[in-house]
Amino acid sequence: MLIKVTRPTDIKSSEITPKSVFLNRRKFLKTAAVAGAGLAVGQLLPDQAWAGRKLDGIVKGRFATDEEQTSFMSVTSYNNFYEFGTDKNDPVKNSGAFKAKPWTVEIAGECEKPGTYAFEDVIKPHRLEERIYRLRCVEAWSMVVPWVGVPLGDVIKRFAPTSAAKYVAFETIVRPEEMPGQKRPILPWPYVEGLRMDEAMNPLTLLAVGLYGEELLNQNGAPIRLVLPWKYGFKSIKSIVKITFTEKEPPCTWNQQASHEYGFYANVNPQVDHPRWSQAKERRIGEFFKRETLMFNGYADEVASLYSGLDLQRYY
């Protein structure tokens, strides 16, 4: 199974960034649809597909790019979430029945406080931060997303990992009844990911619970997902139900699927091409011309030291 490359929706990010404008436009377009106008698929979905609850008490985080943010519509309707299908608009179309509340996260493995915790108990002790990050998919497209979340490192500390904890493993929920893609063997389910402990503790690493100031929508990995802006997007695992501290390097779904194409590290690196396409450039969703891809997606100052001495051609 290979990550599919499809054409992004060609919506200028400047066109419809504010959600209210976008929803009003959808109302107008629905009326137009009745009158027989042709429509893009997303515009026929119920408004619930975009009905996130506003999050309170968000502070500006330490890391924010001032690059133009990708429109709310593109961020929430051009997605990779194979549990809901492999097309970019499958997640928004097929995730309506997914229940992200109530939610628990199991903490397991090499730590002093294992257990099953309510989502609120994992997040509430921390201040919500806005982090405006670049997201670079391995498929050579990119976005700028205003995430809301808490630093994963702060959360990890509360569970007191032992000295044997060298890695952190993550698992997505398995609910074929609510996630139609899981009824097919598109990938081995559950989707799994992993990080080295120092990567997990890096201040850039975010446990996201929202975007654009609202709770995460199902298509973006509600209610809780990783965001690792210096790594290809597939490391940013969605709808996490289990976090395990391990001594050994944990398995990662795409690496298991095609280890010659997708490595454990998956650091954004314009000098290491995917076997089937170049990684030197990327197409920012909403833009026409391609732009250069930056080493570590432009976050080298924050993360390059994590990999000093590592052969990045070999450990891709």
Ligand code: MTE
């Ligand atoms: N997590 C799960 N569980 N399943 C997936 O298919 N896709 C990954 C990642 N997390 C994926 C996942 C990929 S390939 C990308 S690029 C990002 O999610 C996309 O996140 P977004 O849809 O919020 O932009």
